[in-house]
Amino acid sequence: MSTQSFDLIVIGAGPGGYVGAIRAAQLGLKVALVEKFPHLGGTCLNVGCIPTKSLLESAKTWDKLQHINDLGFEAGTPKFSWNKIMARKDKIVDDQRKGLRFLMKKNKIETFEGHARIAGKGKVSVTLADGKTTTLETRNILIATGSRVRQLPFAKSNGKGIMSSDDILFITEVPKTLAIIGGGVVGIEFASLFGRFGTQVTVIEAMPQILPSEDEETVKELSRCIKKQNVTIETNAKITSIEDKGKAGVVLTTTEGPRTFEKVLVSIGREPVTDDIGLSTIGLNTERGFIKVDLATYKTNVDGIYAIGDVIPTPMLAHTASAEAMHAAEVIGGKKPHKVHYEANPSAIYTYPEIASIGMTEKHLKEKGIDYKIGKAPFSPMAKAKIEDATDGFVKIIFEPKYREILGVHIVHARATEMIAEFSLGKILETTVDEIAHTIHPHPTLSEAIMEAAHAALGAAIHM
Amino acid sequence: MSSPDTDPVTEVILPSMGEGIAEATLVKWLKKTGDTVSKDEPLLEVSTDKVDTEIPSPATGTLLKTVALAGATVEINATIAWIGPQGADIPASLTKVTGASASKKIGQNRSTSTSNSDAHSQNLGRSNQSGFFHEGSTTTRSSPLVRKMASDLGIDLRRVQGNGLAGRITKDDLLTWQNNPTAHVDATPSVAPLLARLPTATKSGIESLEGVIVRREKMTKMRRLIAEHMVESTRVSPHVTTTFEIDLHQVVAMREKHKQAFAAREGFNLTFTPILIHAAVEAIKKFPIVNVSVDGDDILWKDSINIGCAVALGDEAGGGLLVPVIKSAETKSLVEICRALQDLAARARSKKLKPDEVMGGTFSVTNPGGWGSITSIPIINQPQVAMLGIGAIVKRPVVIVQEKKEQIIIRPMMMASLTFDHRVIDGEGGAKWLAEFKRVLENWTVEPLS
Numbered sequence: 060m061s062t063q064s065f066d067l068i069v070i071g072a073g074p075g076g077y078v079g080a081i082r083a084a085q086l087g088l089k090v091a092l093v094e095k096f097p098h099l100g101g102t103c104l105n106v107g108c109i110p111t112k113s114l115l116e117s118a119k120t121w122d123k124l125q126h127i128n129d130l131g132f133e134a135g136t137p138k139f140s141w142n143k144i145m146a147r148k149d150k151i152v153d154d155q156r157k158g159l160r161f162l163m164k165k166n167k168i169e170t171f172e173g174h175a176r177i178a179g180k181g182k183v184s185v186t187l188a189d190g191k192t193t194t195l196e197t198r199n200i201l202i203a204t205g206s207r208v209r210q211l212p213f214a215k216s217n218g219k220g221i222m223s224s225d226d227i228l229f230i231t232e233v234p235k236t237l238a239i240i241g242g243g244v245v246g247i248e249f250a251s252l253f254g255r256f257g258t259q260v261t262v263i264e265a266m267p268q269i270l271p272s273e274d275e276e277t278v279k280e281l282s283r284c285i286k287k288q289n290v291t292i293e294t295n296a297k298i299t300s301i302e303d304k305g306k307a308g309v310v311l312t313t314t315e316g317p318r319t320f321e322k323v324l325v326s327i328g329r330e331p332v333t334d335d336i337g338l339s340t341i342g343l344n345t346e347r348g349f350i351k352v353d354l355a356t357y358k359t360n361v362d363g364i365y366a367i368g369d370v371i372p373t374p375m376l377a378h379t380a381s382a383e384a385m386h387a388a389e390v391i392g393g394k395k396p397h398k399v400h401y402e403a404n405p406s407a408i409y410t411y412p413e414i415a416s417i418g419m420t421e422k423h424l425k426e427k428g429i430d431y432k433i434g435k436a437p438f439s440p441m442a443k444a445k446i447e448d449a450t451d452g453f454v455k456i457i458f459e460p461k462y463r464e465i466l467g468v469h470i471v472h473a474r475a476t477e478m479i480a481e482f483s484l485g486k487i488l489e490t491t492v493d494e495i496a497h498t499i500h501p502h503p504t505l506s507e508a509i510m511e512a513a514h515a516a517l518g519a520a521i522h523m
Numbered sequence: 524m525s526s527p528d529t530d531p532v533t534e535v536i537l538p539s540m541g542e543g544i545a546e547a548t549l550v551k552w553l554k555k556t557g558d559t560v561s562k563d564e565p566l567l568e569v570s571t572d573k574v575d576t577e578i579p580s581p582a583t584g585t586l587l588k589t590v591a592l593a594g595a596t597v598e599i600n601a602t603i604a605w606i607g608p609q610g611a612d613i614p615a616s617l618t619k620v621t622g623a624s625a626s627k628k629i630g631q632n633r634s635t636s637t638s639n640s641d642a643h644s645q646n647l648g649r650s651n652q653s654g655f656f657h658e659g660s661t662t663t664r665s666s667p668l669v670r671k672m673a674s675d676l677g678i679d680l681r682r683v684q685g686n687g688l689a690g691r692i693t694k695d696d697l698l699t700w701q702n703n704p705t706a707h708v709d710a711t712p713s714v715a716p717l718l719a720r721l722p723t724a725t726k727s728g729i730e731s732l733e734g735v736i737v738r739r740e741k742m743t744k745m746r747r748l749i750a751e752h753m754v755e756s757t758r759v760s761p762h763v764t765t766t767f768e769i770d771l772h773q774v775v776a777m778r779e780k781h782k783q784a785f786a787a788r789e790g791f792n793l794t795f796t797p798i799l800i801h802a803a804v805e806a807i808k809k810f811p812i813v814n815v816s817v818d819g820d821d822i823l824w825k826d827s828i829n830i831g832c833a834v835a836l837g838d839e840a841g842g843g844l845l846v847p848v849i850k851s852a853e854t855k856s857l858v859e860i861c862r863a864l865q866d867l868a869a870r871a872r873s874k875k876l877k878p879d880e881v882m883g884g885t886f887s888v889t890n891p892g893g894w895g896s897i898t899s900i901p902i903i904n905q906p907q908v909a910m911l912g913i914g915a916i917v918k919r920p921v922v923i924v925q926e927k928k929e930q931i932i933i934r935p936m937m938m939a940s941l942t943f944d945h946r947v948i949d950g951e952g953g954a955k956w957l958a959e960f961k962r963v964l965e966n967w968t969v970e971p972l973s
């Protein structure tokens with residue numbers, strides 16, 4: 060078999076890799092995409108964003124069903140089938156995978172199923188599913204190998220009592236009790252999910268605050284609401300041992316003493332996948348496992364090799380990976396793209412209520428000694444919030460007092476994540492609070508709270 | 524609120540300041556919004572490439588709104604303010620863009636500047652107005668934040684290099700420029716040729732051009748306009764120069780004879796320039812081809828001879844140069860030319876010229892001989908076709924033939940160079956004109972006190 064040669068080989072088919080491959084193909088490059096997992100889509104589609112959001116939507120519906128009588132319906136006692144909820148999730152994931160296959164074909168991207176290793180300059184060797192190895196030649200390589208679950212050294216997940224996020228997405232029954240180690244985004248989303256399906260959830264967080272990178276005030280509001288969903292939060296907690304006792308459950312010992320849970324979810328973060336991809340053969344620099352790149356081009360220290368997504372030390376988010384990938388592909392395709400706007404990179408947490416934010420928190424600003432002011436509007440007086448039966452939460456705009464530049468926005472509400480993009484655009488266009496206040500928002504919508512917060516920022520709230 | 528019939532609101536239009544003036548820079552508003560003004564009272568000061576002048580109010584009333592900030596460059600016929608009864612609304616019909624020339628530059632601002640009655644109009648109004656900074660020859664994309672900051676910090680956004688999406692000026696770009704007002708590209712035509720070899724900013728923020736450390740300074744408006752006019756003239760006209768040496772002993776003798784009496788009578792000295800202008804007018808009468816303009820394939824013959832005379836403004840006046848015009852010089856006696864020039868030069872230096880006094884020239888003269896220059900080769904002052912450059916009057920030994928005998932004697936000699944537009948004047952025409960100019964001067968008979 061003659062060796063195939065490409066303009067670009069993308070390693071990893073997550074939201075970084077497949078997006079980069081498509082953009083490069085659009086620019087006329089001959090592109091190959093190598094993925095070791097049998098399905099395209101990476102963490103995000105297979106064990107991340109999409110399955111979790113599917114389950115969380117089911118939890119939201121379940122929650123609503125339980126109050127259905129308050130909404131004027133006369134339904135019997137609602138019931139759910141966990142199997143069917145899981146099947147729905149699997150179907151969504153499967154549909155999206157098929158969609159990706161189609162996109163690869165449409166863009167004439169050659170896909171290889173196998174483990175890729177960089178074998179030297181311009182060479183990638185792929186160990187195919189059947190054990191055979193093929194070597195591909197290429198002018199450029201884009202590393203998009205993403206990240207994987209970080210394990211507790213003394214209690215690796217076993218898929219039974221001790222689970223990672225990868226495992227718990229396939230759990231066959233809703234556990235009665237669940238301890239979640241780590242109150243980051245993944246942990247809190249699962250807490251909100253299982254709590255609403257009736258699990259007694261205990262979140263064990265080592266830091267003084269869950270979701271430590273979010274604004275204290277939004278986290279407080281979420282914590283208040285999530286407590287009503289069978290979730291207990293323990294902060295400043297320390298775990299001394301975990302023991303899976305099989306049918307008897309998992310014994311977890313903290314400073315509080317030993318406790319037994321049906322399941323334990325370890326969600327202490329994710330680590331970049333850089334160990335078995337041949338980096339040392341070409342002398343590529345890493346730092347704490349992450350690949351070091353120039354953020355204007357995503358070039359590594361080795362000519363012709365680029366890296367993006369979870370494998371580089373930027374926010375571990377799917378949309379960030381995609382934005383970086385498009386940029387890198389354009390650089391490879393000879394374009395001069397504008398740099399990725401990290402300061403306008405939104406974050407979204409799909410709990411109930413959701414938290415969506417962009418820019419700086421009050422804590423950041425205090426640490427940096429930056430002067431700021433706040434415009435805030437609650438959802439509770441708003442007609443649309445009442446109509447949607449979702450009055451918890453608020454919009455908080457943090458701005459610089461002189462020119463009223465928007466420094467940070469923190470929204471907590473059932474539908475916060477659908478509202479934050481206004482500020483992604485606003486930040487990129489360097490919009491000030493004034494323009495937000497003068498933007499006509501349709502009535503009645505939840506987005507009116509954004510306009511109201513901007514009016515409050517200018518000292519002239521209408522509905523408060 | 525107010526109906527236009529009973530309470531008329533008057534639009535203040537930037538009036539025409541004469542031919543060739545397309546725009547003016549607003550130097551200063553002499554009235555603030557809300558002030559009352561009476562008709563013909565000075566409302567604002569403007570500066571053009573040719574004159575500085577005050578614009579009188581066209582009506583009596585309250586200054587309701589101004590739409591252009593000091594420092595903005597505005598086209599002639601653009602609306603710059605409204606005057607009417609206190610508290611009157613500006614009728615929408617008046618804010619519609621009408622004049623074609625006005626619409627290009629400030630049309631947008633005009634249409635957005637109506638009805639600002641809510642709490643934040645002040646802020647929005649300001650950011651709108653700062654839009655003036657980036658109108659003009661190059662359109663500039665920026666952001667609301669950048670426009671606020673630029674207007675607050677007094678930064679002309681046209682000078683700032685935009686590195687954002689589609690060249691948008693971002694806050695970072697503005698701050699970079701503010702810290703080091705050098706890292707920019709100014710795309711105005713006068714400096715466009717420099718773009719090819721732009722200076723580079725070093726890491727330390729010191730700028731260098733081909734390895735030479737440089738300090739950057741913005742041209743004054745006048746400097747920029749001179750630069751534009753000069754570049755434009757060399758582009759339009761194929762320049763040819765011819766030089767004659769002229770013996771001025773007759774002229775010098777006449778001047779010596781009348782110097783004291785002239786100064787006593789007129790209150791200023793009799794200088795050579797008006798004498799040379801007078802001689803030039805005589806030569807033009809004989810060879811009027813140097814007094815035409817070119818319009819496409821047509822030659823425009825003019826029925827008067829208006830002599831522009833370059834006046835250096837000197838350092839006190841901020842440097843630069845104006846070319847006031849002695850109108851209908853062919854009808855003026857020598858002493859009238861002397862008086863006209865004396866008056867125009869003095870008012871040019873104090874920038875008190877009226878707009879029409881720097882316009883309508885048909886031929887120009889420059890005399891840098893006073894600084895010791897022995898020949899001077901001018902660039903034509905468009906739309907004219909010729910300009911006379913005068914050198915210093917220097918005593919030289921010259922060979923004179925008198926009664927068939929050659930002898931060397933000392934004579935006050937002067938080099939005169941005529942630069943002409945080869946589209947309409949050939950070498951012969953230029954030489955013939957200069958020969959006539961020389962003949963008049965070497966056979967001088969005119970007395971200044973007559």
Ligand SMILES: Cc1cc2nc3c(=O)[nH]c(=O)nc-3n(C[C@H](O)[C@H](O)[C@H](O)COP(=O)(O)OP(=O)(O)OC[C@H]3O[C@@H](n4cnc5c(N)ncnc54)[C@H](O)[C@@H]3O)c2cc1C
Pocket residue numbers: 070071072073074075076093094095096100101102103104106107108109111112173174175176203204205206207224245332335336367368369370375376377378379380407409
């Ligand atoms: C539970 C969970 C929920 C999440 N929810 C969200 C969310 O709601 N929103 C959001 O923005 N982000 C979310 N994320 C994060 C998001 O999934 C990641 O940021 C994103 O997937 C990163 O994309 P990537 O392309 O860099 O890497 P990945 O998606 O990790 O893709 C990397 C791919 O490379 C493959 N690969 C690795 N090594 C090799 C090799 N040697 N050869 C061939 N293939 C290889 C892997 O199999 C994988 O398919 C979530 C993550 C988790 C775990």
